[in-house]
Amino acid sequence: MLWSDLVTIAPLVGAIVLSVAIIVVDLIRPGASRPAVAVTLVGLAVIAALTIQTGQTSAHAFGGGYVVDALTTFLDLLFISIVALTVLFAPDYLEPRGLPLAEFAATLVFAMTGAMLISASADLLVLFVGLELMVLPGYLLAGFAKRDALSTEGAIKYFLLGSFSSAIFLFGLAFVWGLSGSTSVGVVSTHVAAIVNGSAPFSPGLAMGLAFMTTGVAFKIAAVPFHYWTPDAYQGSPTPITGYLSVGPKIGAFALILRLFVGALDPAKTDWLVVVIVLAALTMTLGNLVALTQNNVKRMLAYSSIAHTGYMLVGLAAYAGGQVSGLQGLLYYGAAYTFMNLGAFAVVAALQRRPGVTSQLDTFAGLGRREPLLGILMTLFMLSLTGIPPTAGFFAKFSVILPAVQAGGWLTILAVIAVLNAAAAAFYYLRVVVYMFMRESTTESDPSRHSSLVWAGLWATTALTIVLGLFPGPLLSIVTDAAKAIP
């Protein structure tokens, strides 16, 4: 190991040091949440600075297994903001329920380390290690409220299906390694290219390996028909954790897709195009249709998150169909979805501050009168998730649909399916608005004050949701650079 390697992976080292530091702080001041939050936020700021610093120049480390480029930097900063926002929203929810905040924050930072490793991996094994490091803390977090039966049930389902899909993924990886003789993304890519252009014989084993890896990844991003764990895991988890689960592991899994499918399997993209189109169409449509009938907002957002996976897959499909801008759309969508969805979950968590308050739609009845500001912000997030201007969600949809229309053929039909889905989604998102503003409160009003941390996080997500909708230019140029870094 060289000194230069260590400098390159400085953000990762920082993340591990941070999670240890949080635990140490908790040992010194047991149960005190404010110091833990403060340490986490300062640490995350330092890691962000390190990420930007190392991201100035593209670099490789550990014999090419670890790569730093514009994509790594963009994704890492996104992961860091996801964790920072989650930590801001969590204390108000966890404290009244007696759940330990420091352990929560430390686990979250571990998960972030895994996600950051994925975004920087140029080797299939590193990719797998990163994946496991990201999802294992996720299982812990899903079962964080260990005395709550629903939470435990969700965690067990998440764990069983998650490990199962990891095993499938690893199995596929073994095939690919066995037949290409390397785990390096670059070597696998040349191998696949040789098969595609006919200079090497078609290998059924490699195709099987690809099929297994696709299945494993489809589980991770909760694409239909591999989505069954999502609703229970999301509904059972403590709400701030659900917020994290709906964006963190999803963006992480998309990072894996970018590194694996776009990096290693790029030559064969016309072959997996069909698979992605079918997955995208099924995922959007089923996610939205089932979300229509939900009366629990967390469960509704879980199904809607499945639908949003589908919209992101439209970007990937457009890329496979020959439009590089599809990847920009995918990345833009990822960022926009992160902020609007975390904002929506933050409002749900804020409403559930008192233990025992459910996330049923009834909880939202009359919110516009009880807490007008919270109601207005939730309306903004719902409009953004629907995709109505001037919000981030609108431009995100625009940025994946435009490349799909450009690619033409079946992808135009996919684009039409996507917009029809968006119209259907309006029904269930706006139903929340109906409850908040057009129905009278059914519960007695709860004059609980939300902490300044929650407000800080909410204002941050609100500002990003509006700014990314009105002035998408700057982020668009960042994701353009990031997308260029891949192939």
Place this chain on the structure above:
Amino acid sequence: MFATFPILSLITFLPLVGAIAIAFTPRSRPGLARYLALAASGLAWVFSLVLVVSYILPTSGNTIDPAGFQQIEQRDWIPVFGIQYKLGVDGLSLVLVVLTTTLSWISILASFGPIKERVKEYMVSFLILEVGMLGVFLALDLFLFYFFWEIVLVPMYLIIGIWGGPRRIYATIKFVLYTLVGSLLMLVAILATAFTYSSGHNGSFAGAFDFLALRAYGPTGFSDSLQLFAFGAFFLAFAIKVPMFPFHTWLPDAHVEAPTAGSVILAGVLLKLGGYGFIRFALPLFPVAAKTFGPAIIVLSLIAIIYGAIVALVQPDLKKLVAYSSVSHMGFVTLGIFMFQTAGMNGAILQMVSHGLITGALFLLVGVIYERTHDRTIAKMGGLSAVTPVYAATFGFFMFASVGLPGLSGFVGEFLVLLGAWSYNPWVAAIAAFVMILAAGYLLWMFQRLFSGDVTEFLKGIGHHLTDLRPIEVVTLVPLGTLVVVFGLFPGLILGLISGTVDSVLAGLQASPAVTLFPLQ
């Protein structure tokens, strides 16, 4: 005089400034929110009148586009996709902008009494609605146009859903879902045209959303199949807004449940967004498709005209009657547009303006009686002319305007459309003219049931609450009445403004042939 002065942006965003100011007022002072809203929309109205003056008397500093657009404001917005912030005004948008600003302040004034709950939120929604509507009429970039088009949706959704009648939630969700399906498909069509434009220009997106660039490129650059598809998507979006038969079913629900001012804006401006969209975007961009689908759309328009009138005839609810009469009257608009000749299109635009004024006033008048009796059932009313003579006279005036009495604005529009229809196909003219008799029937019958005969027991029960028009109500109705008379006597005021737009749209259509959809060989 306005060389570098962004008057279009000023008009568009003045209401937004008002909305932001209102957001910071204390909830305990609803009066402040009301007067701020009135001031913001009033200022926007004043500046729109200034715009009319500067349009008619172009000065040396005024940028005039060869296609007739003035006061063009252009800034890069999202350069990667060639998306611009581009506003411009021609005669058609000018007329509709003034209609919007006029009806906006009138509606806000008319809400002073009826809206007592959550006044602040109401006024904010209303002003944002005005921003969206003005933006749609002024945008010269398709992305920007779509942006404003969707913004209109949200405040209207809230206005119907929060301040509406008993079935408001059903009505408002229906309104949103109908509109959204159409507009999202239009988004795909906008993207398809932008992409086609860019692939015709070496893959560069510069100008791909610019309406003027697309209009120059589209008629020849877009293939027939793209035109048919894109026109279909635009048509769906606009036909739902107009609304044309069979996409009209959201309208009666939305109108019945909306608060009075919401109905005024819905009928007065929102329905015109559809007609405006046809003339501004659908016809110039996709002339081949417009020619191809034209006859079918004329048939749909005739069905709307007849169907709306027949259904209006049997409505027991006053507001629903006016709503269905809207379907019928807006049928004249689409009929006039799709005959593709000068008289018809002039008539369609006049009809849009006069329908906005007359139906807006009728909804205000329905609101007056509803506020006093909390009922709109025609059967319960009777003998009102004895109790409220001024109200009866005003109602009668606007009722005759809606019937199409010569000398009032409703007559000119329908007359021009019929004139065009006669040269297009006498049968079309005959059917449309027959419906004008039906219109006289349902309106006069309604008037007779409301105002003549003995005062009903129901109205006697209202007692002294049944007052005649109040000064504030007179103030809202007088400008509308004045304009109805002015445009009825001097339709040239509008025709002069719109002739440039009408000529250029028709010239574009002349050059393009229709295609045979289902070749029989």
